[in-house]
Amino acid sequence: MNTTSMAVVRLSVEVITLPVSDVERVLRFYVDQVGFTLDVDYSPNDAFRVVQLTPPGSSCSIQIGRGLTDAPVGSLRNVYLVVTDLEAARSRLLERGVKVGEIRHKVPIDAWDGSFAPGLDPARRDYASFADFSDPDGNSWVLQERGYRNV
Known part of the structure; x- marks a missing residue:
């Protein structure tokens, strides 16, 4: 019997990626209207941008941006x-x-x-x-x- 398979593995959902068409518009929606906190806005080049936002009191954040997902816009x-x-x-x-x-x-x-x-x-x-x-x-x-x- 493999005792390591008996150990409890802690799994934590920390980030959910949302597919969006207009990063600025959706960023303003989540910050200005829903009340999420802006944690990160990083864009090293025109092809990649990651914006991370966290709901007040949450341990899980969302990410929007460019180059993050190929999921259809609005599919979450x-x-x-x-x-x-x-x-x-x-x-x-x-x-x-x-x-x-x-x-x-x-x-x-x-x-x-x-x-x-x-x-x-x-x-x-x-x-x-x-x-x-x-x-x-x-x-x-x-x-x-x-x-x-x-x-």
Whole structure:
């Protein structure tokens, strides 16, 4: 028996690359409207640019740029941003000009079958309430509420 295969390997998602068409436009969207922090903007030549941005409180960043990915522009789908107060997060994004979908919650919660009802989960249970938005290129995000009762 190989004992090294029994060891726990720590895996950590640290960066997600988003395929975008206009780096400056998307950079402004994430910094000015969504509120991400600009960590890195590096371009050693015209063919390569990496811009790294981090959501407040997150250990995982996103990267946009040139020469980073050959994925189709706008093809990233349903990356989750977990928030403690979905109503407040949605309101803040709307105030900053982000088009955010209506809040919805899972139904029936205890035997969820993929259906949703409008509004927040009445009990504000973790992982039960959602809202969506997309960046200017169509990469999509899901806001999900967790920890509301622990705030």
